[in-house]
Amino acid sequence: MKPVSHASVSIVGAGIGGLACALALAKRGFTVRVFEQAPALGDVGAGIQISPNGLAVLRALDVAHDLTRCSAQARAVELCDFKRGKMVARLDLQAHAGDLTYLFAHRQDVIKVLFEGCKAAGVDFTFGEILKNTTETTLDFASGLSVTSDIIIGADGLHSIVRKALNGDVAPFFTGQVAYRAIVPNVIAQGNVARIHMGPNAHIVSYPLHQGQHLNLVMVREQSQWVKETWRNPADPQEVQSKFSNFGGDIAAALAQLTHVNEWGLFRHPVAQVWGTSGKVLVGDAAHPTLPFMAQGANLALEDAWVLAACLAQNSDFDRAIALYRSKRIERVSRIVQAATKNAWKYHLSSWPLRSLAHLGMRGLSRVAPHKMVSQFDWIYRFDVTRD
Numbered sequence: 001m002k003p004v005s006h007a008s009v010s011i012v013g014a015g016i017g018g019l020a021c022a023l024a025l026a027k028r029g030f031t032v033r034v035f036e037q038a039p040a041l042g043d044v045g046a047g048i049q050i051s052p053n054g055l056a057v058l059r060a061l062d063v064a065h066d067l068t069r070c071s072a073q074a075r076a077v078e079l080c081d082f083k084r085g086k087m088v089a090r091l092d093l094q095a096h097a098g099d100l101t102y103l104f105a106h107r108q109d110v111i112k113v114l115f116e117g118c119k120a121a122g123v124d125f126t127f128g129e130i131l132k133n134t135t136e137t138t139l140d141f142a143s144g145l146s147v148t149s150d151i152i153i154g155a156d157g158l159h160s161i162v163r164k165a166l167n168g169d170v171a172p173f174f175t176g177q178v179a180y181r182a183i184v185p186n187v188i189a190q191g192n193v194a195r196i197h198m199g200p201n202a203h204i205v206s207y208p209l210h211q212g213q214h215l216n217l218v219m220v221r222e223q224s225q226w227v228k229e230t231w232r233n234p235a236d237p238q239e240v241q242s243k244f245s246n247f248g249g250d251i252a253a254a255l256a257q258l259t260h261v262n263e264w265g266l267f268r269h270p271v272a273q274v275w276g277t278s279g280k281v282l283v284g285d286a287a288h289p290t291l292p293f294m295a296q297g298a299n300l301a302l303e304d305a306w307v308l309a310a311c312l313a314q315n316s317d318f319d320r321a322i323a324l325y326r327s328k329r330i331e332r333v334s335r336i337v338q339a340a341t342k343n344a345w346k347y348h349l350s351s352w353p354l355r356s357l358a359h360l361g362m363r364g365l366s367r368v369a370p371h372k373m374v375s376q377f378d379w380i381y382r383f384d385v386t387r388d
């Protein structure tokens with residue numbers, strides 16, 4: 001094999017992980033091609049939270065400025081009771097983490113700034129190519145196109161074909177939770193705060209998008225009926241409204257605005273055992289799909305991209321580079337995936353006494369030690385891969 005820095009790289013997937021990888025590698029002098037199944041740049045998706053650890057990577061890639069301009073900066077996270085929307089606890093980011101920037105962004109905007117960066121750095125894109133199979137360092141697409149390169153990066157998300165080639169088929173399991181996602185007009189004039197409305201067996205997260213004109217809603221509910229794990233599955237707005245009709249206060253007015261909703265079955269996937277070998281490697285959701293309850297999927301993909309590019313650029317041997325990449329990432333991503341898995345039940349306590357007790361604890365902590373409410377997440381947000 002050639003020295004890694006002269007190798008040709010093919011990336012499968014133009015999501016946040018694939019684009020960030022392409023840009024980080026192109027900036028380090030690699031020749032990069034990206035293959036994406038969608039016929040054009042992604043226009044699917046809704047709000048996505050870019051936390052300081054992810055923003056550090058976008059800054060290092062020189063694209064943070066454009067994203068910051070079209071996103072809202074988060075001031076606080078408010079935990080509210082579902083019944084009348086009364087606030088239980090507040091994580092005041094401005095007061096206790098004022099040196100950090102948390103963004104409420106639209107996924108499309110994150111994709112757009114990375115894509116523009118890639119184009120300026122000379123990355124080559126091919127859209128409308130669906131990967132069907134990969135053997136050794138060859139990619140076989142549904143169209144009949146076959147591409148061989150020195151390095152293949154699987155940034156092909158949750159249902160990754162490259163992960164399957166490296167790890168075999170490992171079936172995920174349905175968590176019994178379904179997330180409904182929508183963007184509605186911000187008729188309740190919610191400011192730059194994320195609100196988590198906690199109810200029995202359900203919660204709703206709301207935050208502003210597009211300079212506060214819209215609200216991004218993520219409505220999560222426990223249900224036994226299985227739902228597909230995909231971002232393109234429309235649901236009936238009226239049915240969704242009736243599922244969350246016990247939520248009161250401002251959020252009820254926002255729910256009344258639903259016209260387009262997508263539903264997404266939440267599945268648990270194990271973190272991949274094998275991240276790479278013999279010219280193939282995984283990033284982002286392909287390596288470690290996570291439930292959305294820490295809002296870290298995109299941020300972890302950005303971190304992966306930076307670390308992978310650095311490891312490939314600094315090591316002349318591919319397998320050594322990949323071993324280093326995995327060793328730098330595995331502990332952190334596993335801890336965040338676990339934290340996201342544990343977080344769901346905290347917002348969903350169905351028994352009234354238990355919920356009251358939990359809310360009392362949160363209210364107490366936010367009054368007595370407001371700084372602690374925020375600093376408990378320092379290990380996630382104050383971590384900066386670009387300084388390593």
Ligand SMILES: Cc1cc2nc3c(=O)[nH]c(=O)nc-3n(C[C@H](O)[C@H](O)[C@H](O)COP(=O)(O)OP(=O)(O)OC[C@H]3O[C@@H](n4cnc5c(N)ncnc54)[C@H](O)[C@@H]3O)c2cc1C
Nearest residue numbers: 013015016017037045046130131156157231284285297298
């Ligand atoms: C369409 C879509 C909408 C999303 N919307 C949101 C959202 O609103 N909010 C949020 O928090 N998260 C959203 N996510 C998830 C979030 O972007 C990811 O969890 C996170 O950014 C990690 O990104 P990733 O690049 O690893 O994977 P992904 O973002 O899933 O990107 C994977 C890419 O690979 C492509 N791909 C997959 N299989 C193949 C194949 N066989 N051949 C060629 N290309 C392939 C996909 O089309 C996609 O572009 C969305 C993901 C997708 C795919």
